[in-house]
Amino acid sequence: MPWLTALIFLPLAGMILLALWRGASDAQARAVALLVALADLVLALGVVGAFDPADSGYQLVEQVDWVSSVGLSYLVGVDGFSLWLVVLTAFITPIAILSTWGIATRVRLFMALTLVLETCILGSFLALDLLLFFVFFEALLVPMFLMIGGWGSGRRVYAAVKFFLFTMAGSAFLLIGIVYLWFETVQQFGQGSFDIRRIEQLSLATTTQRWLFVGFFIAFAVKVPLFPLHTWLPDAHTEAPTAGSIVLAALLLKAGPYGMLRFNLDLFPEASVTFADAIGVLAVIGIVYGAIVAMMQSDVKRLVAYSSVSHMGFVILGIFTLTPEGSSGAVLQMVNHGLSTGLLFFAIGMLYERTHTRDMGEMGGLATVTPWIAATFLVASLSSIGLPGLNNFVGEFLVILGSFGADRWLGAVAVTGVVLGAIYMLWAYQKTFHGPEPERHRGLLDIVPHEVAAVVPVIAVMLFLGVYPNVALDRINPSTEGVVTWVSSVEQDQDGLPGGLRVKVQEDYAQAIAAPQEGSP
């Protein structure tokens, strides 16, 4: 059964259904979207079931010629990098839909956009063909743009346009890189291809590799967003409607580090080694800078947005430690950040619906009025801080472990980000929920059933991952070890090993990833 295709396009089918069903009431539109998203979650869990943890290569691969004359194919597959991101996407989308119960205008269109967004995100995590990846990666801008601009608050249009242009400008360099790689496959293999399994066998000159690395890296760094390309993020996160913030923070940002892991390390190993230190420094600057700026915010949504800059810095740091611990930690941390930030935005959304403000100065004392929302926010904050027993702890720990292995100074500075994180998150909790409550907030409604339905599963998963992360790590590790071995083999090559070794390792690696697939169904 084509699991992955079904997984990717089921939400699109739901979107088409919504588009055609002109008479749907708001409740019906919500129900359809939620059911489709839940069905997709079931499919995603099916993919986990079909996934073989021992295999480091691409699994459940499906390939169909798309434009055969240029070697473009519809090629999807899953491995340890993408597996949990896919599950995260399928898990967060229903939560995002539940967060939009308060939206009253053009509900059908909003739900359709959410579903098409899910298709695009899943597609970009699963595509193994560079141009196919780009199609999904770029197409997801449109629904997100409409969502921020159409349903956001305040300076929504400014935020939406800024988001779109920043990301599009970044991916313009990616597009040039992709076209160039295709041109190289024509030159070297006689037949053009966008298949990354073919492209990683290209032998590229060092300078060329570096340029391509930079092109790809800019595109992904904007998405992450890495300091200093992050300025679109606070605007977009703050002005987006709750569902938009959740999808943006929990899912869209992951496309950046995922792209670096999947493409930068794999296709340009030499250049990755060259640039790793510089990127590590940028990541650490991002960690500290994001945390400091977050401390100064009075808008709680903006605070969480800057905390994302800080947390995503950890992810990038982990990837470019080029150690197995760091990379595994980074992948796990992507999932963790998705869960905790998703829940934070959900809690903020609940508050905003009731108080109509995001300014922490105007809140306060809400713990007595809405104790359950306060509890939700507290759990999400503690998870975000990295309290042991909750999910973030393991990921951050692994990243820091890896960074000490690579460069202890980077690791040491990065740790301050954890400390600062505790400060701003607990401040935020204190300002929002403790102290005297303003008169006008008396009698606010506490958490309601559909919100409970969204919050409980997220907290359950957080606890589970905090206590028993091995379920996730067992499936991540083979892939990260594969890519780290691959990159470090090149590093040794640079250190003066015989030139032929690289080709040899390349072949071994290609075989290693190709061989197990023949056994899989």
Add this chain to the structure above:
Amino acid sequence: MIDTPPVELAPIAPELILAGAAIIVLLGGVVFPRLDRLVWLFVSLAGVAGAAAASILLWDRDGSLTALAGSVAVDRFGVVVRLIVLGVAAIGLLYGHHYLERSGEARAEFYPLVLFAAVGMTLFSISADLIVAFLALEILSLSLYVLTGLSQRLGSVEGAMKYFLLGAFSSAFFLFGVAMAYGATGSTSLSAISNALAGETGSVALALTAVGLLAVGFAFKVSAVPFHMWTPDVYQGAPTAVTAFMSAGTKVAAFAALMRVFNVAFQPLTWDWQPIVWALAAISVVVGSVLAIAQTDIKRMLAYSSISHAGFVLVGLTAAGEVGISAALFYLVAYAVAVIGAFGVVMLVSGRGEQRTSLSAYAGLAARSPLAAGLLTVFMLSLAGIPPTAGFIAKVSVFSAAVEAGAWPLVLIGVLASVIAAFFYLRVIVLMYMRDPEGATEPDPSLLPRLTVAVPALAVLVLGLFPGLVIGFLDSAAVLRW
């Protein structure tokens, strides 16, 4: 006895059918002035369909490379370009019929003028002789001058006047170029020019002058900077239905002729004309994209956008030969469907007498007419080159052609210009979906034009999702025979 060349009419059957239909409608309009104009629409559409069928029959035609004593080429390139032009003409006729009926300016001359312009366009693309090319150019230009001035509005008349004056000027350049080419090589036939230049029997200095002058003539017709000045005024002034037809059709035909002349006649001088194309491309993408941002009228904005798109086609054409031609053909198809669709929506929104063509008329359109807003969004995304639309695949294909030609800096300029351009396409979407309407005016609710606009929208999506459907045909059409 005089030796007459063999007369083979099959290769120009599409043009004959079109011209025949045009003459029938022209005379019919005089003889039966009271007949419902719907009849003339159907006769014209039948002519277009017949011409399309005749072109398709030419697809597998072997035999001589050229027909009518070397004046027209017989190849698949010609077939593909004809089909694009005929598709554009059919949509243009449907638009125009509706537009003129509604504005009360209906005249029977409209149909034959569109058909004659289409004859000029298709003939331009297949001409294998510079004199024939000039004739075709004049046929299409004269028809378009009149079509531009078809409405009684001042803008329409002004646009026609500008178009005529500057167009006549550029025709002179073109003709001068033809003369120079003749002076250099002693022939106006493309293949003879090519042979003379390859054999170094012609004067290179004169030939280079010819290349320059012809490039000016073509650059004017495709509206490449710095020969683009007429475009905004004419696009804005002409009745929107005519603008739709003209913006798509002229660009396709002029580029087709440019590809043929430069890749056949001046093929030996490729190294000399490539820098010209390079420069025109670079200036056009930048100037078109930047100036479009400042526009407040959607027709003018689309005019500047068409200038930048001319630049993108030229980016693809920096790769000489088949690679560039096939990429440029795909780009032209993608551009033609998107722009004719976009002008279709503009026609629906602008109302009688073109009262509402300013961008502010699009505020809140999504609430008033979700269909029109949705269609225009598709066209804007395609023009901006966002996947999964045809415009994206087109952008990738011209960029990969340019990469193959080693035109790195040009690709970089093109990519950055496309980011700039995304801004003003997005602005239309922002207006439609994120602003409140300013007036309560409804867009034209008629069914026929809406159905017509849906056709290019479908084409944009199908070409974006399954480009393989046409790429095979375009690749085999990219081989010019001479």
